[in-house]
Amino acid sequence: MRYGSMFGPNITFLGIPECDVAEANSYKDADVVIIGAPFDGGTSYRSGARLGPSAIRGTDYLPHDGSRPHLATRMDGLKDIVVKDAGDVEMFSGDINKSCAALEIVVEKVAKSGAIPVILGGDHTVTWPNATGVAKAVGWGKIAILHFDAHADTGEITFGSLVGHGQPMRQLIESGAVKGSKFFQIGLRGYWPPADILAWMAKQEMRSYEMSEIVSRGFDVIMDEVMKNAIKDVDGIFLSVDIDVVDPGSAPGTGTPEPGGLTSRQLLDAVRKIAIELPVVGMDVVEVAPAYDHAEITALLANRVVLEALSGIAARRKAIKDGKPVNHARPLLEDR
């Protein structure tokens, strides 16, 4: 039986139809399957991200009617492609290994079906099973990760654990699921990790854009460079968005906020472009901790990150089908 929501009322993302991962038929036509990962056992400081999936699914002032016509792309990311909500995976925060294993199975199953899994975290630990599951389905070592985050998440043992929200990227590289050289990190800043871990990252040939480089060279320049390089030699892109990549002023509802981040506008624009230009095969949005949010602005931002991606995916598919490129910056009312 479909598990539904682990916490709170059983809802789907903005009212889209349900599917059940145990019933292949229920999502065989899906372009995208949304999966909740209500887990925060991997956080190294403030917890609370377990309530992220319900917040991201349910926060919106518009009717929860399974339709969202997007002004910028002119696509309905919930209607122009088939998007279903598989509910949450049961993830007991007190058992990180069991929870990650359960999630990986679901993600892999969805990815193998041909649908794009979009996972709503949960803390960043979940990118380990998420990208692993996708890599198993799409190609081991054959995906690139575009990683928006204030933190590199390439840490070593923390609090005695090899698994946690500071380590997923290391595990993906060490397992071979994703090559170090196919990691593109955008928005890093602050005081972590220390030099030895950075050296390890360099050795893996990761490419990490710290905010001072982003400011110096310009965000658009960086994004163009990332998008050009990411797609080389891979079969697909996994997009991982830690909401703390955005400045705490616009995303206070998170566990480890680091001042000096991107604007929410920059993040939305980048996500849209990636989804339009690149073959996204999986995505997660993580680290929304509603207890620290104010007036739901962080949850709403995460909701919009998902929608921006879905709209972009829909635009990309239409462009491919129509055989003409997406018209990026058309005035809103032109050709209506």
Next chain:
Amino acid sequence: MRYGSMFGPNITFLGIPECDVAEANSYKDADVVIIGAPFDGGTSYRSGARLGPSAIRGTDYLPHDGSRPHLATRMDGLKDIVVKDAGDVEMFSGDINKSCAALEIVVEKVAKSGAIPVILGGDHTVTWPNATGVAKAVGWGKIAILHFDAHADTGEITFGSLVGHGQPMRQLIESGAVKGSKFFQIGLRGYWPPADILAWMAKQEMRSYEMSEIVSRGFDVIMDEVMKNAIKDVDGIFLSVDIDVVDPGSAPGTGTPEPGGLTSRQLLDAVRKIAIELPVVGMDVVEVAPAYDHAEITALLANRVVLEALSGIAARRKAIKDGKPVNHARPLLEDR
């Protein structure tokens, strides 16, 4: 008798003198008359904007002494022109038609006196009576609307009503009060309205700048284009500022926040420029919902939007009188 404040203590905008719309003498010398529109019966989601007028009037850390010397324009928007506060219009949120009618009468009366009505909302429903009242006084179909907002507000029947905070712009166009081609919308984004309404808007020849166009072309370029086009063939400008045009990080206290908005700096600069360069004949600032605010930052921003406009209006009048243009970017201490 002057109605005063509908909710809370009877205060005026930062301590300026009172006037009473029923007493023509009380504002016959006024350049600007401030009017409270404490109404939120038209909101489609979170209510609370009825407490906007008292929050906008009363939020400031400086003495409430009816004086605000502005660093950027070197004008005192409360002293260098005559600004009076007419108090609130009684607007029972449970009766939207009656409330709008009552407001329209007051706005028209003020506009006919030659003063610029500046209305403090309340939800965006009020722009229907506001701009109607001004159009009746200044010229039916002869004003342009510069509309800062995340939303187009051109909707059709919602919750069974033709009137509400999602529909004022449609009504103004349909009544003929304002021509569709004289609508300039800045800051739109997100997932509303749907295509059929956008098609209607296009047909009305509205000009709506979505955020992705603004980012692509640059905010300054857009503002120059808007300002150049708005003034053609009209007798005046109505400036309508929905506080949700600003990113929720800097304006959380509102009913329908949409991530990815303007910065507060961009809004303030734009409002100042408009007030200096164009003949503003009416203005409203709407959708401040104090219950969702934090540390009063949204109310304070709305207060500053009003002051930026008043300072600009004062600067414009001085420039006209002196016969020399406003010196825009003079260093603060130059020529003191």
Next chain:
Amino acid sequence: MRYGSMFGPNITFLGIPECDVAEANSYKDADVVIIGAPFDGGTSYRSGARLGPSAIRGTDYLPHDGSRPHLATRMDGLKDIVVKDAGDVEMFSGDINKSCAALEIVVEKVAKSGAIPVILGGDHTVTWPNATGVAKAVGWGKIAILHFDAHADTGEITFGSLVGHGQPMRQLIESGAVKGSKFFQIGLRGYWPPADILAWMAKQEMRSYEMSEIVSRGFDVIMDEVMKNAIKDVDGIFLSVDIDVVDPGSAPGTGTPEPGGLTSRQLLDAVRKIAIELPVVGMDVVEVAPAYDHAEITALLANRVVLEALSGIAARRKAIKDGKPVNHARPLLEDR
């Protein structure tokens, strides 16, 4: 088609089954039908109660599985009787008369079916249509109202309106739906209404217990007196709980908080006793304004008020069926 939730995700009260008032079959077996009344156009100060129904339905840390075994009564108020959720009635806050009319029709329909309507407000305006609808079904002038509130809600025209959250009790008396002498108000305090309205209330033979009388004579004494008198000469009891009857410390999330109220424990105990001892034929819980809540404690209290009533109703029905009275204060583990 069932209307669902007017705001936010479409959920039912703690996961109970849906019904549709337009489909008589869908609730023909129901003992209780829950109805959302998401309206706050009648508030005289802070709005926000429109988001009450979704908050009351969805706030609980336990699984939303349509089951709530109650420790105090040993009944499952959601399982031992049949409880269904009819969703919200569309109630545009800007049109109070239309909204009340729509609600009254639904309530009457449910009450006529034999089910007990339990309405989740919304502001207290809704008790006018709620009790009217029930009176039409159960007996005009033949129900008593047990009214927990800080305020008498017997006001006259306010903000130009005869309808609003300060007037429902007056309207019920004036229409004859409920006799003045069958009104029992518990928890009144503070500075409203003025003497002329109190005189009118006295003339109607209402019985209103102000907090100083409650403290002097004791809450239990008062409740016994109320329960004994309420049931005389009526066919049923309508229970109306304004959450502001509780002290603002335990119920901050409301529009017109008045210090010095009941404890939440007192309210829960009273509601349980009433539901067990008296024939409740209708109920509402009103004035939960989530924007002013903290950590959801007010919404949770309102949720528990509903559950306490449902558990009591279940206990009463079992007692009647079994022919033996409810055993009130049995130790929790006795006879398990």
Next chain:
Amino acid sequence: MRYGSMFGPNITFLGIPECDVAEANSYKDADVVIIGAPFDGGTSYRSGARLGPSAIRGTDYLPHDGSRPHLATRMDGLKDIVVKDAGDVEMFSGDINKSCAALEIVVEKVAKSGAIPVILGGDHTVTWPNATGVAKAVGWGKIAILHFDAHADTGEITFGSLVGHGQPMRQLIESGAVKGSKFFQIGLRGYWPPADILAWMAKQEMRSYEMSEIVSRGFDVIMDEVMKNAIKDVDGIFLSVDIDVVDPGSAPGTGTPEPGGLTSRQLLDAVRKIAIELPVVGMDVVEVAPAYDHAEITALLANRVVLEALSGIAARRKAIKDGKPVNHARPLLEDR
């Protein structure tokens, strides 16, 4: 010129008329004069009480019309006696001695006029000038202080200062303004002061009721004892209410909250009884720190403490004039 409000808009307590202490005529007919003491330079931990006067004056959901008919006493504490608002005394928080001196002069002047000064704090430092000013007018060493507080406020030098919110009661005793034996402290609890200060207090013959004694013997018993003893050998009663006497659940908005306090109901009932039964000659309500409040519940409680006292004072005067005692627990609608 009348000073008005030191912070924020210039408002009076619930809209009552202004008076100016510099103009004797402006309050010569007043029974009560309200004075703001917006000072928090004496706090030993969280500051913020300087915004107390504006919060206490302006927090109420009812119209700010200078009228408050009280259900419990059937008196209008703002209309049945003459109450005026003298505005704030300018009290720079960085200069405690100068600020206290300025306040004392105003309080003494008001008290000498025959009016009862009711001072809105500010931190508890102000009781030193408040009671000193009243003692100078009413009789040096001839008033009793009924002091509701979690803390004894009889401390010695703190942070190098002899003056502060932990020391006012010591200073009043040491100066002789109030005799130690005429201090009645209700609600003390927690972990301050230490034994040496308690010994000093004992030596002064103060009577301090700690919460464990209050719970053991009963609040009503204690209040009867206090009221009986307080009135002996004095010419009047000064009532000092530190809002932290109430449990932090109902009064979170304060600087030094101590769990386990009175209920707000107990405080309101006690204040009303004191005002009815005893000759109150001065009063203050202190330590409301709005920055720590939630949904304004603490400010509203303080507002009601003032109103409960004013209503009681009005009832006492009427009873004296009519020559018949106050009828304490009459049902609300009896004899209307």
Next chain:
Amino acid sequence: MRYGSMFGPNITFLGIPECDVAEANSYKDADVVIIGAPFDGGTSYRSGARLGPSAIRGTDYLPHDGSRPHLATRMDGLKDIVVKDAGDVEMFSGDINKSCAALEIVVEKVAKSGAIPVILGGDHTVTWPNATGVAKAVGWGKIAILHFDAHADTGEITFGSLVGHGQPMRQLIESGAVKGSKFFQIGLRGYWPPADILAWMAKQEMRSYEMSEIVSRGFDVIMDEVMKNAIKDVDGIFLSVDIDVVDPGSAPGTGTPEPGGLTSRQLLDAVRKIAIELPVVGMDVVEVAPAYDHAEITALLANRVVLEALSGIAARRKAIKDGKPVNHARPLLEDR
């Protein structure tokens, strides 16, 4: 090396001296050792209790000087007995079994040294290792648990786990660490657990006082009964205080708040009496989740629960030493 604080600055409880559990000498003279258990991986809904230890240690407006003279008992619970702070046990929330095992070792070690371990949670999972550790030291099956809580915490597998914050009491009984008949639960209420678990509890001969029984019979009567029965046939008392036993109005900062709880006054009085009258051999205070707190009132309450116990323990030891009973309700200034 002493572990210190797992999260945030390294602080001790109100400034008391540190000790290190790895260095027996560092606490060989201690009467009480405070241990932080910063774990929330066992929570079934809102997380956040991991930040409880730092909040409980650091929340107080008084100087953090390792001294707290208690008004009610006239003892300094930090000075009159030797209290040391062992810092936190490293408890990764993602690994519940490992974390519990680590905590148990520390608690047992402390208890075996003769000191009373006082553990600051953390979620209620920790009572399993806490009471197990104490039972190993004091006597397996030879301690009674006085358990203040809204919930019985005797659940079965939840989210696939046998360990969690809903199950500790079951595990203690099943292991034999504590006999079912020596469990005394005070404050239960609401809708959990279901009947089968209650039946199991009854079979274990637990004694659970639901709030309706407490209200009916009186809190003091219940406490006397509990204290009399708890001490029979045991070698010591373990006191477990879940802060959610208090009404959410006074303790909002917790994960699973249940309306209708004890007052904070009742809890403090009960804890003090227990510590004075009974031989407490271990204690924990759990479920403080600072993210949901307001103005730190819940953290402060938990801090006071600890202090009330320490003061009581000191009073008990002095009474035993002096050979005369504690004088419970002496007026504060009597015999000073």
Next chain:
Amino acid sequence: MRYGSMFGPNITFLGIPECDVAEANSYKDADVVIIGAPFDGGTSYRSGARLGPSAIRGTDYLPHDGSRPHLATRMDGLKDIVVKDAGDVEMFSGDINKSCAALEIVVEKVAKSGAIPVILGGDHTVTWPNATGVAKAVGWGKIAILHFDAHADTGEITFGSLVGHGQPMRQLIESGAVKGSKFFQIGLRGYWPPADILAWMAKQEMRSYEMSEIVSRGFDVIMDEVMKNAIKDVDGIFLSVDIDVVDPGSAPGTGTPEPGGLTSRQLLDAVRKIAIELPVVGMDVVEVAPAYDHAEITALLANRVVLEALSGIAARRKAIKDGKPVNHARPLLEDR
């Protein structure tokens, strides 16, 4: 004896070692000494900045281990130079002159030792003693002040006081400690000070960059100009950062927020560049008022401002030692 923390637990900045200003040996090797100035008696509106030092020291999600390797500069600002924490200076907010005098002595002593004093405010009053103390040590009239702020802080008597948070810059100029021509103010905006004070500022040859000039000319252009001019003819730079220079969206926790400020990114980048390029001899970070903060984002920003400066200072010293300039915008993983 070292004073420690005036409020709350005794902690050092992120766990760095303590020093004691009374013991010269304790900081004789220090490059930087951190000093807390917990004073808010000089604020003209909201108080609360006295809790700034503890918030700035203790807010960080990373371990408080006295180490912070900085991604942008590749330096550890706490390890690569010697940084010690002298605790707070006792500053009673009720006595501004005494408090400022006490602070000045400590700052001067530290500066004379050769260490850079970094003072954590407290309100902006403290820059008067801070810069005075540094000027006494480094050279009277021989330092420049780089002043980030929304306000010029050059006011005259306010609330009867010559000293306060609106006047420090005037006092520094009038005393001769700092020349007017060596003041560089960045980020001014809004409605204060009035023209006469601006004229005085102009006369002193201050250079004040209002936001409209910053936007017109570009932030980087302004910073280059400031840095080039500031260093002329001085022996060192004092950096004073009022957190309100940042937009209230990212820095709500302050007393006098003015909309339209810098982004947190801009501030961090500017501080880093200044610390790298110029000889900073003193610094303060002021006006963090935690009571108005949300999710600690303002405190965290202030913490990062300090760290950015310390990292830059370390980088500067290394560059000087190594004889090669700082490599500003190297990609994060290059040359690792």
